[in-house]
Amino acid sequence: AQSVTQLGSHVSVSEGALVLLRCNYSSSVPPYLFWYVQYPNQGLQLLLKYTTGATLVKGINGFEAEFKKSETSFHLTKPSAHMSDAAEYFCAVRSNTGNQFYFGTGTSLTVIP
């Protein structure tokens, strides 16, 4: 079965500092990977996705992620954190045999002024 693991349930960064949120996947075949952001009491919003092709994926709000097959990783980065980036972030993988999405446990990002 496919799964994703997010290391670090809480990450704090200073405003303007680099954001790095970690995600590793477990899959025997190339996965379809996604990063979602969730603000309090709201639904999940897609930040970016990797399906095929370029391994460096750019998303909304200045986020990007790099798919590294050798490391089975899909870490999310942003060069300079903004106060509005404070939220919950979920890494997800879509099953390639059905229509299920598997979510990581989430990382809560705090941005310190």
Add this chain to the structure above:
Amino acid sequence: DTEVTQTPKHLVMGMTNKKSLKCEQHMGHRAMYWYKQKAKKPPELMFVYSYEKLSINESVPSRFSPECPNSSLLNLHLHALQPEDSALYLCASSPWTENTEAFFGQGTRLTVV
């Protein structure tokens, strides 16, 4: 229209009540989902509908009853809920292709008293 619309946004119900959550999308997606999300946790899949047929039924209590009247609508009927069922209920939809993301609604915040 790239939205998934959920109503109501908030719902308070007693343990003997019967209520329904509604979800609607007009993107032509043929897969629709109900997720339950507790605070600081990832979404948990409850039901998946594909082509208006329930394809996966997790071990969800029978007090939750999904209904898919047509390809654009998804309901979740609630009856005799327990306080521990209080959560954010998220609806999502996706095309029936593997490399696409799920689109989420804003959720219904349910409180069982």
